[in-house]
Amino acid sequence: MPASRPIWKGQLRLSLVSIAVELYTATKSSAKPSFRQIHEPTGKPIHYEKVVAGVGPVDKDEIMKGFEYEKGDYVLLSNEEIDAVKLDTRKTLELTQFVGACEIDPIYFDKPYFIVPADDLAEDAFRVIRDALRASEKVGLGQLALRGKEYLVAIKPTGTGLLLETLHYEEELRKADPYFAEISAKKADAELLEVATALIEKKTAPFDAGVFKDHYQAALRELIATKLKSKSKKVSTKDEPAEAAPSGSNVVDLMAALKSSLEGSSGGKKKHRPRARRARKPVDPWPAKPTRCSRTIRPSATSPRRRNPQARAP
Numbered sequence: 001m002p003a004s005r006p007i008w009k010g011q012l013r014l015s016l017v018s019i020a021v022e023l024y025t026a027t028k029s030s031a032k033p034s035f036r037q038i039h040e041p042t043g044k045p046i047h048y049e050k051v052v053a054g055v056g057p058v059d060k061d062e063i064m065k066g067f068e069y070e071k072g073d074y075v076l077l078s079n080e081e082i083d084a085v086k087l088d089t090r091k092t093l094e095l096t097q098f099v100g101a102c103e104i105d106p107i108y109f110d111k112p113y114f115i116v117p118a119d120d121l122a123e124d125a126f127r128v129i130r131d132a133l134r135a136s137e138k139v140g141l142g143q144l145a146l147r148g149k150e151y152l153v154a155i156k157p158t159g160t161g162l163l164l165e166t167l168h169y170e171e172e173l174r175k176a177d178p179y180f181a182e183i184s185a186k187k188a189d190a191e192l193l194e195v196a197t198a199l200i201e202k203k204t205a206p207f208d209a210g211v212f213k214d215h216y217q218a219a220l221r222e223l224i225a226t227k228l229k230s231k232s233k234k235v236s237t238k239d240e241p242a243e244a245a246p247s248g249s250n251v252v253d254l255m256a257a258l259k260s261s262l263e264g265s266s267g268g269k270k271k272h273r274p275r276a277r278r279a280r281k282p283v284d285p286w287p288a289k290p291t292r293c294s295r296t297i298r299p300s301a302t303s304p305r306r307r308n309p310q311a312r313a314p
Helices: 079-085 120-136 190-202 215-229 254-267
Strands: 008-014 017-025 065-070 073-077 092-094 097-100 109-117 138-146 149-158 161-167
Touching (some): 008 138, 109 149
Antiparallel strands (some): 065 073, 097 138, 138 149
């Protein structure tokens, strides 16, 4: 059983097939030390007040959100108006499109999450979707409404489970061209290029994240451990309670649903969907297979010619 709680429970849907799943964060916030500001004379945590220049502290119900449409000019929105346009958290994540595993430029990827079947009854259908994605070397795309926002997500197999990664929307990314416009398109010297290529080949090895260590964080933790052992002043604070997660489940006749989905999709007119641009150098996204494709960041990843589909993360 996972040590953490799921941040979302619902149905992963492919046409008429629905699978009860749970979503877990794939990163650890505890991996890096976090700090609070402490008032040294009393040892108490620092708190902040909302104040207005010339007025002083103000009540919470006197505060509105302002969007700066021009320098110094704001349009005011109440919490009620903003809440009215927020999306309800949906219990269903539908896979609406599939693309090649290397067609999404890495610049779009934001945060990773693990998807697991909610129970034993959902596991059979879960394995079918996982293995079908792996066999076809495709990534499933969909949109997840969670905590009032809508996230563009990509789902692919990883190990015996599924990995969900939130993606940036196209308008969230800066255009690369202005940053690279002054770099000459002139080719590198052939002799220097040969030496640089040989050096790269010499240092090439399979990726192992465990080889790389965050030396700053290690030194910081060592400092904290030393202070804890010493007679330095210490302060105790209570942890905030963890947020409860919703629940959901579903059981389907998998074979019948798959066949019905296939029959229903074969007769109708195909809907037009934007096509993602194929990567220049492909890397196999599935560790079990030989390297085929490479996901590389390209200077033109966000240029107007390209159309391509996170986090707070979900």
